[in-house]
Amino acid sequence: MIRTGAQYLDGIRDGREVWIDGEKVTDVARHRAFAPIVAAKARMYDMQHEAAYQADLTYEENGERHSLFQQPPTTQEDWWRKWRSVDLLLQDAGGIVTRVGDETVGEMWSLQDGRDILNEIDPRFADNISRHIRRVVALDPFHVSANTDPKGDRSRPITERDPDMMVHVVKETSAGIVIRGAKYETAAAYADQAYLKPTVGAWTDEKESDYALGCIVKMGAPGVKHVCRGGFAGRGDPADTPLASRFDEVDTLVVFDDVLIPWEDVFFYRYTRAAQQVRATLHRYSAFPYVLRLLYNADMMIGAAMWSAKQTGLEKLQAVQEKLADLACYREGIRAHLVASITLAERSPAGLLMPNQSLLYAGRVLACSQLPVMMHAARELIGGQICVTPNAAAFHAAGSGAWLQKFYTLNAEWAAEDRRKLLAFARDLLNSDYAGHRLAFVQFAQAPHFNHLAAVYRSFDFSGPLDFVRRSAGLSDQVLGTPK
Template sequence: MGARTGAQFLQRIREHPRDLWHRGERVEDPTTHPAFARGLRSMARLYDLQWERADECLYDSPSSGEKVGLSFLIPRSAEDVQRVSRMMKIWADVHFGFMGRTPDYLNRAITYYASGADFLGEKEPAFAEHMRRYYEYLRENDLCLTHTLIHPQANRAVGPSKQADPYLAARVVKETDGGIVIRGARMLATLPAVDEIMVFPSTLLRNTEEDAPYCYAVGIPCDTPGLRFLCRETLDYGRSPFDHPLGSRFDEIDAVVIFHDVFVPWERVFIYRDVERANQAYAATGAIVGMAHQVVVKNIAKTEFFLGLASLIVDAIGIEGFQHVQEKVAEIWIYLETMKALLRAAEADAHEDAFGAFRPAWPPLDAARNLYMRWYPRIVEIIQQLSASGIIATVTEEDMKNPELIEDIRRYFQAARAEAYDRIPLFRLAWDAALSAFAGRQVQYERFYFGDPVRIAGVIFQKHDRTPYMEKVREFLKQMKEEAFAQAEEARP
């Protein structure tokens, strides 16, 4: 098949009904259900766009010769890394970074998993082959993935094997000639209404030997029997896209995933009861680098949006002369330039890995993803501070169209440099970006979706080599000591 169009993306979802629940109701067809439909349509738009800009978004499949999505490309040069980056920016600019699970995010993960598949096959060579075939299947059919990596939040003082209920966290309960059976739950899966789900180990958390039944990686269709998705309530309230400009377009939905004895055939198993591989897979294959690369590109698009939004607010209500206002806008600009510089550094230092694929350099990407977890809530706060009551004092599309209200609205909702009918959409957008339920979920997403910021910082502490800098200071300390003792020696009578 090769790269899909938006219509093909939606059609496949319709043809594969899954056990998907929203507000106590089983959702038969997410493409027409009000909680999911508009978010999926935004996703479909990206599939159309890849054909509209085929030169920048598609490449020739090495196996079928069909055009396939560039986010499946295994980079063989630094230029390839940049090509993928440009393609990801084309997509991110459509949703301004508000969709975290556009297909390129997990395509980058699965692509590096495939290129580094030898790592998965070190103990059991078949697993490497399973991964390569799965990647090829996804690429050739342009399928869209969700993923779930984390055990349910019941008792975080102990790991999955020590929970009161050993089947709370999804674990292997049975092994047969044909495959394995999984029972329990995982959280979360953002964008549950798509084609396939990766049920993989965490990028961050480390397992012990007794966690072995929880240490596996599988990829299965979302309509696999026994697989259930329990969704949070939608943030698309079915209201006009004018009133809810972001929530009505970009809500992806998040779900807890429940495995009611889900059978997974061996050809879809990539890690099995293997603590060592589970703990190292994301780093060893480069999958985490591929994901972080996409994330930084997406976050640049998002920060560009917020810099534009902040600047328009400042201009509209004439607050540009105040120094603290300038400082706040400058702060967003600094975040943007830092993100761009880190992306550029990562791409400039792209290098060939042990499997022959090119990876962007990890330290700048790692710095960028860690910074953004902390900066994003601040960016949102700046929009709140600059807008003040303006973000609250907005009316709806119905008010604006009501002849009885038009005159009042024109008069009392005007701004220094925007008439009311231009000012209101601006502040509705600010509200949905910085204050609405959609905005709140975005903050929580940016803080946590890549893992707990506290423990990620712990990994930076443990893994990034600081010895050259310690050496530098040690050298100076030595010099200080030598100078002090030399002076003491000289002073001695």
């Protein structure tokens, strides 16, 4: 059944070992770096129970109500509903949250699509996947995904590195496998469980088989240690960091120090072909909510730039309108790919409905590769005050406040405080440490850019262009063969 916010908070108070800034955290839900984003996730759980939202955020099956985000999609309407639900969540939150579960549970559905390959190892492993998908629906956990290993010196063969640089199995027992190593994962410190999977790679060398591992890890299990990067929340006045103070999703180096994984939580291990399958199909569902979040990010850039133009009276200038149109084209390009990927959705091997793969992956390339350009376009529209404006305390201090009120008041309609708020928002969105972190995160969160392009190459149907040119140029069927 759908959980409440209180049940979620109780679930992460399980004695887990969490470190941040050299401090051992006693209560993740209350710590200054985690409290805002944990509260946002708890709010999402509570919204599922409220009459105003329940019909849009949940679905009923066999007399029980479940989270819509955990529902395996089988129809186009399932995807439209998921989109509408994200919209409701973010409108309620007043900002963008990315790693909250709906973008990672889809990786489990991809595993189910590859169950025939897993059956080659052991039919129990494929059954484990189906059972875990049902378990996620039934228990509504905060499910995240562990992807990137530290890897070490990649100029050296994997056999010559410290074996712990990539997660691997060190022992089999009657109870399960024991693993060591580490993974980077956003939100792990305040999640319930993670799908641990192979890192990006070709997975063609059998020497790598010890690292070809897929399983579920409970984030509070013995031997799991969370070493987090410093958080942006709690650093200063929230008036100066309206986004970072509320929506920082803390990244974690999750250390697995001889962690026991019960057999029922193992999907595959020591099998490079399974690792190949996972890496090739991992994002066929999860790329959708990931790209969808960038649509909202585009809305934020458009809104900040347009409000700045309105405040300063520049919105009627052609040059300003052209740059705003560039932002709008970027935004609509993302939306067009998402809409088309649903409209032309494809049936998966397991019978689910996956967004059209070529269109979805092409949309991800557009959204991620053009984001730095669009961020700079928004900076240009907002102007130099984004980087030189004093903080909120200076606006409210007796000595400096009067001068700032004078020079930041634009007219009778736009007072200094509104101008300060917009510039603080725009700085946090485009120019702050948090903005730089989010930009880097977008470039690598689902995979690096070359992997995005590889996904497009694998999913695009080249047969149409090949056949068209073969016919138009009069090329020989006997030489080239008929494209398939």
